[in-house]
Amino acid sequence: MIDLARTPLRALNRELHAPAGDAYEVLNPRGAHAVAAGLCHAVAVEIRGHVGYYCAGMNQLARVTVHGNAGVGVAENMMSGLVRVRGDASQSAGATAHGGLLVVEGSASMRCGTSLKGADVVVGGDIGAMSAFMAQAGRIVACGDAAEALGDSIYEARVYVRGKVASLGADCVEKEVRDEHRAEVAALLAAAGFEHDPRDFRRYGSARRLYHFTRGNTY
Amino acid sequence: MCGIVGLHLRDPELHPCLGRLLTSMLAGVAERGPDSAGVAVYGDRRRCPEGYAAVSLLDAPPDLPVPGALVTEAGDTTVVAAPLPVEELLAAVTGARVVGAGTEVTIYKGTGRPLDLARTYDLADARGWQGLAHTRMATESQVTAEGCHPFSVGPDQCLVHNGSFANHASIRRELVAAGVAFDSENDSEVGARFVAARLAAGEDLDKALRALCERFDGFYTLLVTSADGFAVVRDAIACKPAVIAETPRWVAMASEFRALAELPGIDDARIWEPEPERVYAWQW
Amino acid sequence: MTLRESATFDRPTIAAIQRAAETGVYDIRGWGAKRSVPHFDDLLFLGASLSRYPLEGYRERCGTDVVLGGRHATAPLHLDIPVTIAGMSFGSLSAQAKEALGRGASEMGTSTTTGDGGMTPEERGQSRTLVYQYLPSRYGMNRDHLHAADAIEVVLGQGAKPGGGGMLLGQKIGDRVAAMRTLPAGIDQRSACRHPDWTGPDDLAIKILELREITDWRPPVYVKIGATRAYYDVKLAVAAGADVVVVDGMQGGTAATQEVFIEHVGIPILAALPQAVQALRELGVHRTVQLVVSGGIRTGADVAKAMAMGADAVAIGTAALIALGDNAPRYAADYAALGSAAGFYDFQDGRDPAGITTQDPELAARLDPVEGGRRVANYLRVLTQEAQTLARACGKAHLRNLEPEDLVALTVEAAAMARVPLAGTTWIPGT
Ligand SMILES: Cc1cc2nc3c(=O)[nH]c(=O)nc-3n(C[C@H](O)[C@H](O)[C@H](O)COP(=O)(O)O)c2cc1C
Numbered sequence: 001m002i003d004l005a006r007t008p009l010r011a012l013n014r015e016l017h018a019p020a021g022d023a024y025e026v027l028n029p030r031g032a033h034a035v036a037a038g039l040c041h042a043v044a045v046e047i048r049g050h051v052g053y054y055c056a057g058m059n060q061l062a063r064v065t066v067h068g069n070a071g072v073g074v075a076e077n078m079m080s081g082l083v084r085v086r087g088d089a090s091q092s093a094g095a096t097a098h099g100g101l102l103v104v105e106g107s108a109s110m111r112c113g114t115s116l117k118g119a120d121v122v123v124g125g126d127i128g129a130m131s132a133f134m135a136q137a138g139r140i141v142a143c144g145d146a147a148e149a150l151g152d153s154i155y156e157a158r159v160y161v162r163g164k165v166a167s168l169g170a171d172c173v174e175k176e177v178r179d180e181h182r183a184e185v186a187a188l189l190a191a192a193g194f195e196h197d198p199r200d201f202r203r204y205g206s207a208r209r210l211y212h213f214t215r216g217n218t219y
Numbered sequence: 220m221c222g223i224v225g226l227h228l229r230d231p232e233l234h235p236c237l238g239r240l241l242t243s244m245l246a247g248v249a250e251r252g253p254d255s256a257g258v259a260v261y262g263d264r265r266r267c268p269e270g271y272a273a274v275s276l277l278d279a280p281p282d283l284p285v286p287g288a289l290v291t292e293a294g295d296t297t298v299v300a301a302p303l304p305v306e307e308l309l310a311a312v313t314g315a316r317v318v319g320a321g322t323e324v325t326i327y328k329g330t331g332r333p334l335d336l337a338r339t340y341d342l343a344d345a346r347g348w349q350g351l352a353h354t355r356m357a358t359e360s361q362v363t364a365e366g367c368h369p370f371s372v373g374p375d376q377c378l379v380h381n382g383s384f385a386n387h388a389s390i391r392r393e394l395v396a397a398g399v400a401f402d403s404e405n406d407s408e409v410g411a412r413f414v415a416a417r418l419a420a421g422e423d424l425d426k427a428l429r430a431l432c433e434r435f436d437g438f439y440t441l442l443v444t445s446a447d448g449f450a451v452v453r454d455a456i457a458c459k460p461a462v463i464a465e466t467p468r469w470v471a472m473a474s475e476f477r478a479l480a481e482l483p484g485i486d487d488a489r490i491w492e493p494e495p496e497r498v499y500a501w502q503w
Numbered sequence: 504m505t506l507r508e509s510a511t512f513d514r515p516t517i518a519a520i521q522r523a524a525e526t527g528v529y530d531i532r533g534w535g536a537k538r539s540v541p542h543f544d545d546l547l548f549l550g551a552s553l554s555r556y557p558l559e560g561y562r563e564r565c566g567t568d569v570v571l572g573g574r575h576a577t578a579p580l581h582l583d584i585p586v587t588i589a590g591m592s593f594g595s596l597s598a599q600a601k602e603a604l605g606r607g608a609s610e611m612g613t614s615t616t617t618g619d620g621g622m623t624p625e626e627r628g629q630s631r632t633l634v635y636q637y638l639p640s641r642y643g644m645n646r647d648h649l650h651a652a653d654a655i656e657v658v659l660g661q662g663a664k665p666g667g668g669g670m671l672l673g674q675k676i677g678d679r680v681a682a683m684r685t686l687p688a689g690i691d692q693r694s695a696c697r698h699p700d701w702t703g704p705d706d707l708a709i710k711i712l713e714l715r716e717i718t719d720w721r722p723p724v725y726v727k728i729g730a731t732r733a734y735y736d737v738k739l740a741v742a743a744g745a746d747v748v749v750v751d752g753m754q755g756g757t758a759a760t761q762e763v764f765i766e767h768v769g770i771p772i773l774a775a776l777p778q779a780v781q782a783l784r785e786l787g788v789h790r791t792v793q794l795v796v797s798g799g800i801r802t803g804a805d806v807a808k809a810m811a812m813g814a815d816a817v818a819i820g821t822a823a824l825i826a827l828g829d830n831a832p833r834y835a836a837d838y839a840a841l842g843s844a845a846g847f848y849d850f851q852d853g854r855d856p857a858g859i860t861t862q863d864p865e866l867a868a869r870l871d872p873v874e875g876g877r878r879v880a881n882y883l884r885v886l887t888q889e890a891q892t893l894a895r896a897c898g899k900a901h902l903r904n905l906e907p908e909d910l911v912a913l914t915v916e917a918a919a920m921a922r923v924p925l926a927g928t929t930w931i932p933g934t
Contacts, residue, residue: 009716010716010719010720013716013717013719014719017719030477030480031247031475031476031477031478031479031480032477033709033712033713034709034712034713034716034717037713037716037717038646038649038716038717038718040646040647050476050477050480052475052476052477052709053475053700053701053706053709053710053713054700054709054710054713057713057717058646058649058717060646060647069476069490071460071475071476071477072460072700072701072706072709073700073701076699076700077641077644077646079645079646088490088491090460090462090476090492091457091460091492091700092699092700095641095699095700096641096644096699096700098644098645098685109492110457110492110494110495111699111700114699114700115640115641115695115699117641117685118685128492128494129457129494129495130456133699134693134695136684136685136686137685147494148495153693155686155687155690156686156687210693211687211690211691212673212690212691213528213531213670213672213691214527214528221705222705250708251705251708252705253742254742356704356705356739356742358703358704358735358739359732359735381703381705382703383703438702438703458697458702458703459702459703459706460706474705
């Protein structure tokens, strides 16, 4: 148990980088930045309260749970492991994440999964504007709605939305949902712990019209 | 480039705590703007009693010819309150550098560490019903008290800005051509003057800020307050952070959540991030 | 009848208009600005004579080492020479070229830098000191590599394209490059102009904090900016917590950028350097936060002049590629086949005859990394010797003791930009 009201952030992260135990509880984060950033061992970290920017940034192997809201860039560039936010996540949740699973039980704000590079992001509520911007690989599942410009300039990432999509960004189109996609959604929902019918989700991805630079390219 | 906090207290029982709450909020954004800080307090009767008007001045000359005035010195700022209409009080202090005027608002600006400045302003003991603060990391101008936000260019109005406008020079030229005078080279002042002109023409905060979104290019998270309003807006890309929280007792906004962490009842507040180009306005 | 060419519509302009009309897309190329801009050539050193005493050229010591990044990092870099290799991506360059740069730099005790495409084992293996770039695209960004890095360079921009992202054409997105960047092979790859999870100095401060927390405050954190409003940007980089600031002038090279960007955005390093130094001095951190400059560094004279103006070190890109064999006349026929010529080839497509800016395995195999490394080391050696020669002539036992007062300008423009007097006068325009 580490109380951030008494222990400096640097000491917390140092301990978590070379952990003596395999389960930690972090108290009083109060919006602090870079809490549990750069972990690289299969430890479990329970953070009791709201965190600031870049919580669990670059996470590798660790299972980090935020019992509260997360600030900008939670699990940014995650490599592997599991990051779960019990509340809402701010902008750029899971930005550029390469692997692992990010679960946001509440809603995620703008630019969720921006430049995603292979990780999975499952959001219980809505995702904000410009989510999945330039997302290269990986999957984003939103159980609620998606705001404007979903999937702008998206590459090979797949996006599933259960609710309404306010608008699609450049080169993002709705795609047919086949059995393999429903199975994929079912598996992600199960991993995240949400009980929705996979058949309620629609799939979005790249029309691949911006892959080559030609005079037809308009943004 | 900076930190913003703002708090509107709906519950009069909290009015005596405004200063303490605002100080804790300021602490939460101190690192975002280590150069300087400005604060606005609405309804602080210690400094602007009922029936008085107040002007906030920078580097005020020692003997201002205002009979019966209540004068508060706070670092670079001097607040002069008197039982006069605002225009008469302003006329009486001609020559001084006015950074705010009205019957509700008192404004404090200075350079240095935000929390030191909060002490200079005696913020912790302030009472009132609304307040906002801004910590600044100067981008393209010098660190001076003048450059501090809030920009208050209309009666009881305040604007604080995080970001940078991209076409402010052109809008400044238009406003100047229309007869508006400027105090600084700061891009945020252009936003404040633009909003003030709209409000003076009878628009409400919502309408004025929607006009601002139409006209201004670049990046901004803005908090704009007046004697009867509290409003937040962000640009279309919404790069700069903002969090709003609301309970039956108060409405608050901040650049980062940690500035809200100490507010009473925060655990049960509705907390969300403003969407791009959507104006969130509370008017009463 | 005498033919008269228009100065306004000269032949390159006419060709550009015709090319635009033909294709409907703007021109993308590599290299840096090709127009002439005020540069270090417009400065001269005042060697010692009677009023000051020179050092003996071949015998007396003239130190060249530099420490970078001691402000906050617990493991600053100790380099033997103040000339570093700038960030150039694996993708824009072949793996062999990256390895050769690492070998050459390591032999001379200096650093190399990754680029917009991640870290390759070849380059990590062969680089004694490797700076790992943290770019908007985050291609290949990886926690283990962050830990394997000797320093981290947060890239905001490049001199060739301040405010712009990248566009690497599909010919260079071979399978390995595509896999490292998590992209489909063969696509024209766009990279972002802003970082995905922060903008502005207030948020950069938090990003730098995160990078330091992840790496336990060991490696130095550089911030690289393209030269525009250098005075303000350097101040803000320092405020955000940088250990080292890198300022890249408009002449700086690029792998692929819009021609209009290369030629029309940013300011020359000659104009940016005094602004950067002024910013550091005003903050009281000149020499505490080190300044690395780049953009058109070619000779030891450029190195010495940059240092005299207040830089702690320089970085080279294009010149290092030329040292490797880029634009060598021995490939004249190949260049002609591409519609180019030795001396004109600007990396615009992936078929570099010298095997440097290519992902074509056969072409890349033309570059032997060991031989390439030897050439790079030789070139770095000459740059250093030349800089030492000039420093000794000014009576300095260490390169870092060169000063602006050792310089004069040949032109009014250079005097105004570099803030040194016009030769033979005490006049610094604008002061
Ligand atoms: C082929 C090539 C690739 C480059 N790739 C990158 C890159 O990935 N990231 C970066 O910050 N700069 C990149 N640059 C710019 C260099 O880091 C450096 O700023 C520039 O080359 C310095 O100017 P010079 O070429 O005149 O020496 C690249 C330059 C070249 C020539």
